[in-house]
């Protein structure tokens with residue numbers, strides 16, 4: 289069993305993907321070929337926003353968004369304590385100070401009440417200017433945007449949706465990657481919509497920010513590539529990856545998202561009496577199930593369980609073993625209000641199980657069997 293079976297996906301989509309790649313090799317526009325513009329148009333339509341700007345990866349996408357907003361020294365950027373490193377790395381790289389905020393016990397996502405406490409703390413007790421919130425759609429589930437948006441509006445904060453894991457999710461029919469003032473995603477191969485290398489995208493309704501992101505992504509270009517009006521980076525999605533993504537987007541939209549949700553429902557059914565704490569999806573929310581992550585009871589030996597699962601051919605992962613505020617890289621400058629106890633507990637107890645649109649019920653039964661059901 290694979291943790292995310294990309295080989296099975298390729299076997300199904302091979303003809304279309306091989307043809308799309310061959311077309312790029314034939315026309316030879318490896319950078320900024322026509323597939324890139326076509327993909328940006330399709331992605332913007334899918335998500336329901338005005339602009340999509342593709343780039344080199346999901347980390348650059350976060351950085352580009354924050355560059356467009358001019359985030360830098362003296363700014364506080366609020367980030368969940370339980371996420372992948374890049375969510376806090378991007379603001380830190382630009383000189384802003386990350387303020388780590390605890391997450392919900394069952395959703396794994398930014399807790400809006402803890403967020404407001406952290407904002408008040410920064411306003412009242414530091415010299416930092418609260419600038420933006422990075423809300424992450426962890427494991428595919430959109431963060432609680434209705435509540436987070438209220439906090440942002442009340443305190444004049446920009447909202448950046450880190451949808452690296454969340455593409456395809458939704459809340460009441462509104463798609464992930466449309467909730468932020470700017471939103472981002474990653475096309476890392478194992479993501480809900482992945483390419484065959486690195487890739488990312490930025491989404492926004494703002495003409496001004498989209499233009500700034502396009503400029504920052506190509507060395508701060510002005511009227512053309514050799515007119516440089518600001519210092520930027522070099523971050524592009526190459527044409528081969530765009531061609532692969534166009535093929536994969538069709539399958540994602542037609543059946544993959546639905547299939548992965550069926551797998552998650554099967555897990556939740558099979559594991560209902562397992563004693564594990566299962567992930568929840570709130571009413572009206574829809575997850576793209578980048579991960580199916582359970583929580584073990586405190587005291588259960590996770591490493592021993594992982595070994596037992598591995599012996600039966602079941603790969604598992606621990607996302608994430610360490611709170612952001614404990615990462616050495618942030619020790620020079622960060623805030624974390626109360627030690628983020630929920631994140632601490634999750635880091636000790638979470639375990640992500642194999643899931644994907646090309647798993648079948650036999651896989652779920654095999655995993656559930658080892659987990660004692």
Ligand SMILES: Cc1ncc(COP(=O)(O)O)c(C=O)c1O
Nearest residue numbers: 345346347372374375452474476
């Ligand atoms: C939540 C989150 N943000 C950002 C990223 C960065 O994406 P990339 O690996 O494409 O740079 C990832 C990738 O794992 C992620 O999970």
